Amino acid sequence: MALYCESCMKLVEGEICPRCRSRKLREPEAGDFCLVEEVPYMQAEMLKELYADNGIPCTTRSALGAAITVKLGVNVGRVRLYVPFERFDEAKDLYDAFFNAPFVPEEDGPCGN
Ligand SMILES: [Zn+2]
Secondary structure (H helix, E strand, O other), rough: OOOOOOOEEEEEEEOOOOOOOOOEEOOOOOOOOEEEEEHOOOOHHHHHHHHOOOOOEEEEEEEOOOHHHHOOOOOHHHHEEEEEEHHHHHHHHHHHHHOOOOOOOOOOOOOOO
């Protein structure tokens, strides 16, 4: 059973958060936003659409910080994706399916010339 680190908004295996070293972890509750993954900006945009299509609320934060993102241009930024705990497993499955799906070439339509 994973615990939840409030300061990182992240599900943690074990008793200490590997990121911030906090021991103040608690059991996750519905409505806790949990980090799904940190992804490049363009992928975040696609995942946000995917989650919207599946009715999963999703919030994002820039991993680099706004000032750096502006300086480098938004497309090189990395984004952290968060979803509510009760949708986390679903979101993770969608994430895995999104990145592990084999490339399927588009079928030729019936209107070939
Ligand atoms: Zn933490």
